[in-house]
Amino acid sequence: MTRKIYIGGEGITKRIAVGGDSPVTIQTMWKEPIAGLDTDEKKRTELLKKINSLELLGCDILRFAVPDMESAHAFNSIAAETPMPLVADIHFDYRLALECLKGSVAAIRINPGNIGKRENVEAVVNGCRAHGVAIRIGVNTGSLPKDLEAQVEAGNLTRAAALSETAAREASVFDELNFDQIVVSMKASSVRETIDANEAFARKYDIPLHIGVTEAGPLITGIVKSTLAFSTLLNEGIGNTIRVSLSAAPENEVIAGREILYECGRRSGGVKIVSCPRCGRLGFDVHSFVDRWQNELLSMHKDITVAVMGCVVNGPGEGKHADIGIAGAGGKAVIFKKGKIVRTIDEKDADKIFREELNTL
Numbered sequence: 001m002t003r004k005i006y007i008g009g010e011g012i013t014k015r016i017a018v019g020g021d022s023p024v025t026i027q028t029m030w031k032e033p034i035a036g037l038d039t040d041e042k043k044r045t046e047l048l049k050k051i052n053s054l055e056l057l058g059c060d061i062l063r064f065a066v067p068d069m070e071s072a073h074a075f076n077s078i079a080a081e082t083p084m085p086l087v088a089d090i091h092f093d094y095r096l097a098l099e100c101l102k103g104s105v106a107a108i109r110i111n112p113g114n115i116g117k118r119e120n121v122e123a124v125v126n127g128c129r130a131h132g133v134a135i136r137i138g139v140n141t142g143s144l145p146k147d148l149e150a151q152v153e154a155g156n157l158t159r160a161a162a163l164s165e166t167a168a169r170e171a172s173v174f175d176e177l178n179f180d181q182i183v184v185s186m187k188a189s190s191v192r193e194t195i196d197a198n199e200a201f202a203r204k205y206d207i208p209l210h211i212g213v214t215e216a217g218p219l220i221t222g223i224v225k226s227t228l229a230f231s232t233l234l235n236e237g238i239g240n241t242i243r244v245s246l247s248a249a250p251e252n253e254v255i256a257g258r259e260i261l262y263e264c265g266r267r268s269g270g271v272k273i274v275s276c277p278r279c280g281r282l283g284f285d286v287h288s289f290v291d292r293w294q295n296e297l298l299s300m301h302k303d304i305t306v307a308v309m310g311c312v313v314n315g316p317g318e319g320k321h322a323d324i325g326i327a328g329a330g331g332k333a334v335i336f337k338k339g340k341i342v343r344t345i346d347e348k349d350a351d352k353i354f355r356e357e358l359n360t361l
Helices: 041-057 069-079 094-100 118-131 146-153 159-176 191-204 219-235 250-263 286-298 347-358
Strands: 004-007 016-019 025-029 061-065 086-089 107-110 134-140 182-187 209-211 241-243 272-275 305-308 324-329 332-337 340-346
Touching: 004 134, 025 250, 041 069, 041 250, 041 286, 061 069, 069 086, 069 094, 086 094, 094 107, 094 118, 107 118, 118 134, 118 159, 134 159, 146 159, 159 182, 159 191, 182 191, 191 209, 191 219, 209 219, 219 250, 241 250, 250 286, 272 286, 286 305, 286 347, 324 347, 332 347, 340 347
Parallel strands: 025 061, 025 241, 061 086, 086 107, 107 134, 134 182, 182 209, 209 241, 272 305, 305 324
Antiparallel strands: 004 016, 324 332, 332 340
């Protein structure tokens, strides 16, 4: 059981608990530059719509890279218009963190090792303390101190142990400053190193952990790595907030995260989609139907299971547990509920009729 901290709460942002007995939260990161959005209302409005879509899919916290002062101004303009807790990701220049603290930032992500002098770190901590803003310490295998890196290269220390020790050193800075509203992340591109580092740290400290496999790769590779690491750690009671890092859209990171939490018993409710992989008996284009409907279904506030099956031979039977399902053959489609066919329709009307029946649930 870790301590409980809070992300957000200043201004109009939501206040989300992380750690303690709180539910595991889902994070993602925006993947495009934001500089200039404070003066471009059209692009900012488009971004705010996408933020809302991410929230409906199940995203709890969203992080933005803030590499310069122009981006900091844009970050503040975005944060002022959304209740989504936004995290400012800061490297090297502590003044960027101070600028974001002038707005409705929910948390600051820094690494004391690259933020400069001790007084720079103190300035950020004091600003966060004054505004009730939490700090995330981010450590990865590319940011190890030179002495620990040397021990790893000499074979005297595992990279996982070096990650854990680096995080402990960084956390001690905040302990000295009497600031306990922190989250720690230790990320490697290796599943085993990620697991070992988090296990080692969790044995010693009560600090909430943000878990993730960094540079995990494209969609399939990244989901496999993240699932293995997260399921191991979550089943050990380790991990308070997660991010599935993918070379793919933020929406895919959120969907993957919610499915991992659901299968690990850490999240319940919401729409569950089951669909067949398709085969030579194909009678209905499962893939395109799922592509069209996935995000809309997962954004609904319904506790239902939806089945999308490729043929009427097995569709209603294999999907009989679903609250609603669709299958097809020969230009026709059937809508079924709890395994019983309720409507037979032309395939061209599938989306329209499916929506009608879905709205009755």
